Amino acid sequence: MGLLGGKIAIVTGAGQGLGLAIAREFAAEGAAVALLERNADTLEAARDDIEAAGAAVLARQLDVSDYAAYADAVAATLAWRGKIDVLVNNAAFSIQDSIFDSTLEDWRRVITVDLEAVYMGAKLVVPHMVAQGSGRIINIASIQAFAMTPGLGAYNAAKGGVVAWTKSAAIDLGENGILVNAVAPGFMATPATFVDGRPQSEQPWFQDFYVERGKVPLRREGLPEDVSGAVVFLASDYCRYMTGQLLVVDGGVTCTF
Numbered sequence: 001m002g003l004l005g006g007k008i009a010i011v012t013g014a015g016q017g018l019g020l021a022i023a024r025e026f027a028a029e030g031a032a033v034a035l036l037e038r039n040a041d042t043l044e045a046a047r048d049d050i051e052a053a054g055a056a057v058l059a060r061q062l063d064v065s066d067y068a069a070y071a072d073a074v075a076a077t078l079a080w081r082g083k084i085d086v087l088v089n090n091a092a093f094s095i096q097d098s099i100f101d102s103t104l105e106d107w108r109r110v111i112t113v114d115l116e117a118v119y120m121g122a123k124l125v126v127p128h129m130v131a132q133g134s135g136r137i138i139n140i141a142s143i144q145a146f147a148m149t150p151g152l153g154a155y156n157a158a159k160g161g162v163v164a165w166t167k168s169a170a171i172d173l174g175e176n177g178i179l180v181n182a183v184a185p186g187f188m189a190t191p192a193t194f195v196d197g198r199p200q201s202e203q204p205w206f207q208d209f210y211v212e213r214g215k216v217p218l219r220r221e222g223l224p225e226d227v228s229g230a231v232v233f234l235a236s237d238y239c240r241y242m243t244g245q246l247l248v249v250d251g252g253v254t255c256t257f
């Protein structure tokens with residue numbers, strides 16, 4: 001059966017990177033997975049990949065900030081399997097910004113996708129979780145919520161908001177048997193952080209500071225599968241008495257200064 005046998009999960013931003021790894025690992029653990037993704041090509045490839053492994057998949061192309069399309073996808077998932085046990089709010093993006101030259105439009109776009117859509121996605125699934133008396137909402141935050149690098153003000157603010165909102169939602173939804181937790185990845189080898197199509201960890205500056213000098217105690221960049229295991233735990237029955245928490249998966253980088 002696997003750790004998630006019989007569970008129905010929605011994973012946003014599932015076309016590549018952490019979202020794809022989470023969707024794959026959920027499927028490997030027995031869940032049926034609805035993939036929500038704005039990129040049609042990566043969505044199709046992800047669906048084919050997970051279906052080929054023998055899992056049940058529903059694929060919906062949408063932007064998570066298009067709430068009418070998101071509501072349709074939730075309805076389609078319910079029509080497909082009759083329930084939603086887990087929502088993984090993973091989709092996000094960043095714009096390099098500085099307070100001097102970034103625009104209010106950029107700020108609002110990042111806050112909308114990275115924070116507001118987390119709230120709206122939850123709002124769409126929570127009534128169904130309340131009706132069944134159980135559910136898991138897992139928000140992919142970032143160590144940037146509390147240990148910032150420069151030029152990412154809107155993204156960092158959104159991720160800080162995701163952590164705070166995770167705690168608020170955990171309080172509001174606890175009596176309904178719905179657990180709300182977050183994961184904060186550190187440096188991850190995903191397309192979002194590639195430099196010229198290659199992992200940033202291959203760059204001399206990364207090797208020197210983060211590996212050779214031990215800024216990352218585990219001496220390497222994280223792989224998507226390092227995060228997906230933590231998310232499986234939070235979705236599984238092994239996680240029963242934990243809500244409103246932030247699991248940091250960063251190779252120890254935020255333990256150092």
Ligand SMILES: NC(=O)c1ccc[n+]([C@@H]2O[C@H](COP(=O)([O-])OP(=O)(O)OC[C@H]3O[C@@H](n4cnc5c(N)ncnc54)[C@H](O)[C@@H]3O)[C@@H](O)[C@H]2O)c1
Pocket residue numbers: 012013014015016017018019036037038039042062063064065089090091092093113140141142143184185186187188189190191192193
């Ligand atoms: N890569 C890292 O180092 C890192 C570190 C900390 C946190 N994170 C977080 O992990 C999550 C996944 O990041 P990743 O590195 O895999 O990124 P990624 O860019 O490689 O993948 C993100 C996926 O989400 C999709 N997406 C983005 N905006 C969307 C939208 N509006 N609607 C639907 N789909 C959308 C993209 O098309 C893409 O498939 C994000 O929440 C990110 O903030 C990543």
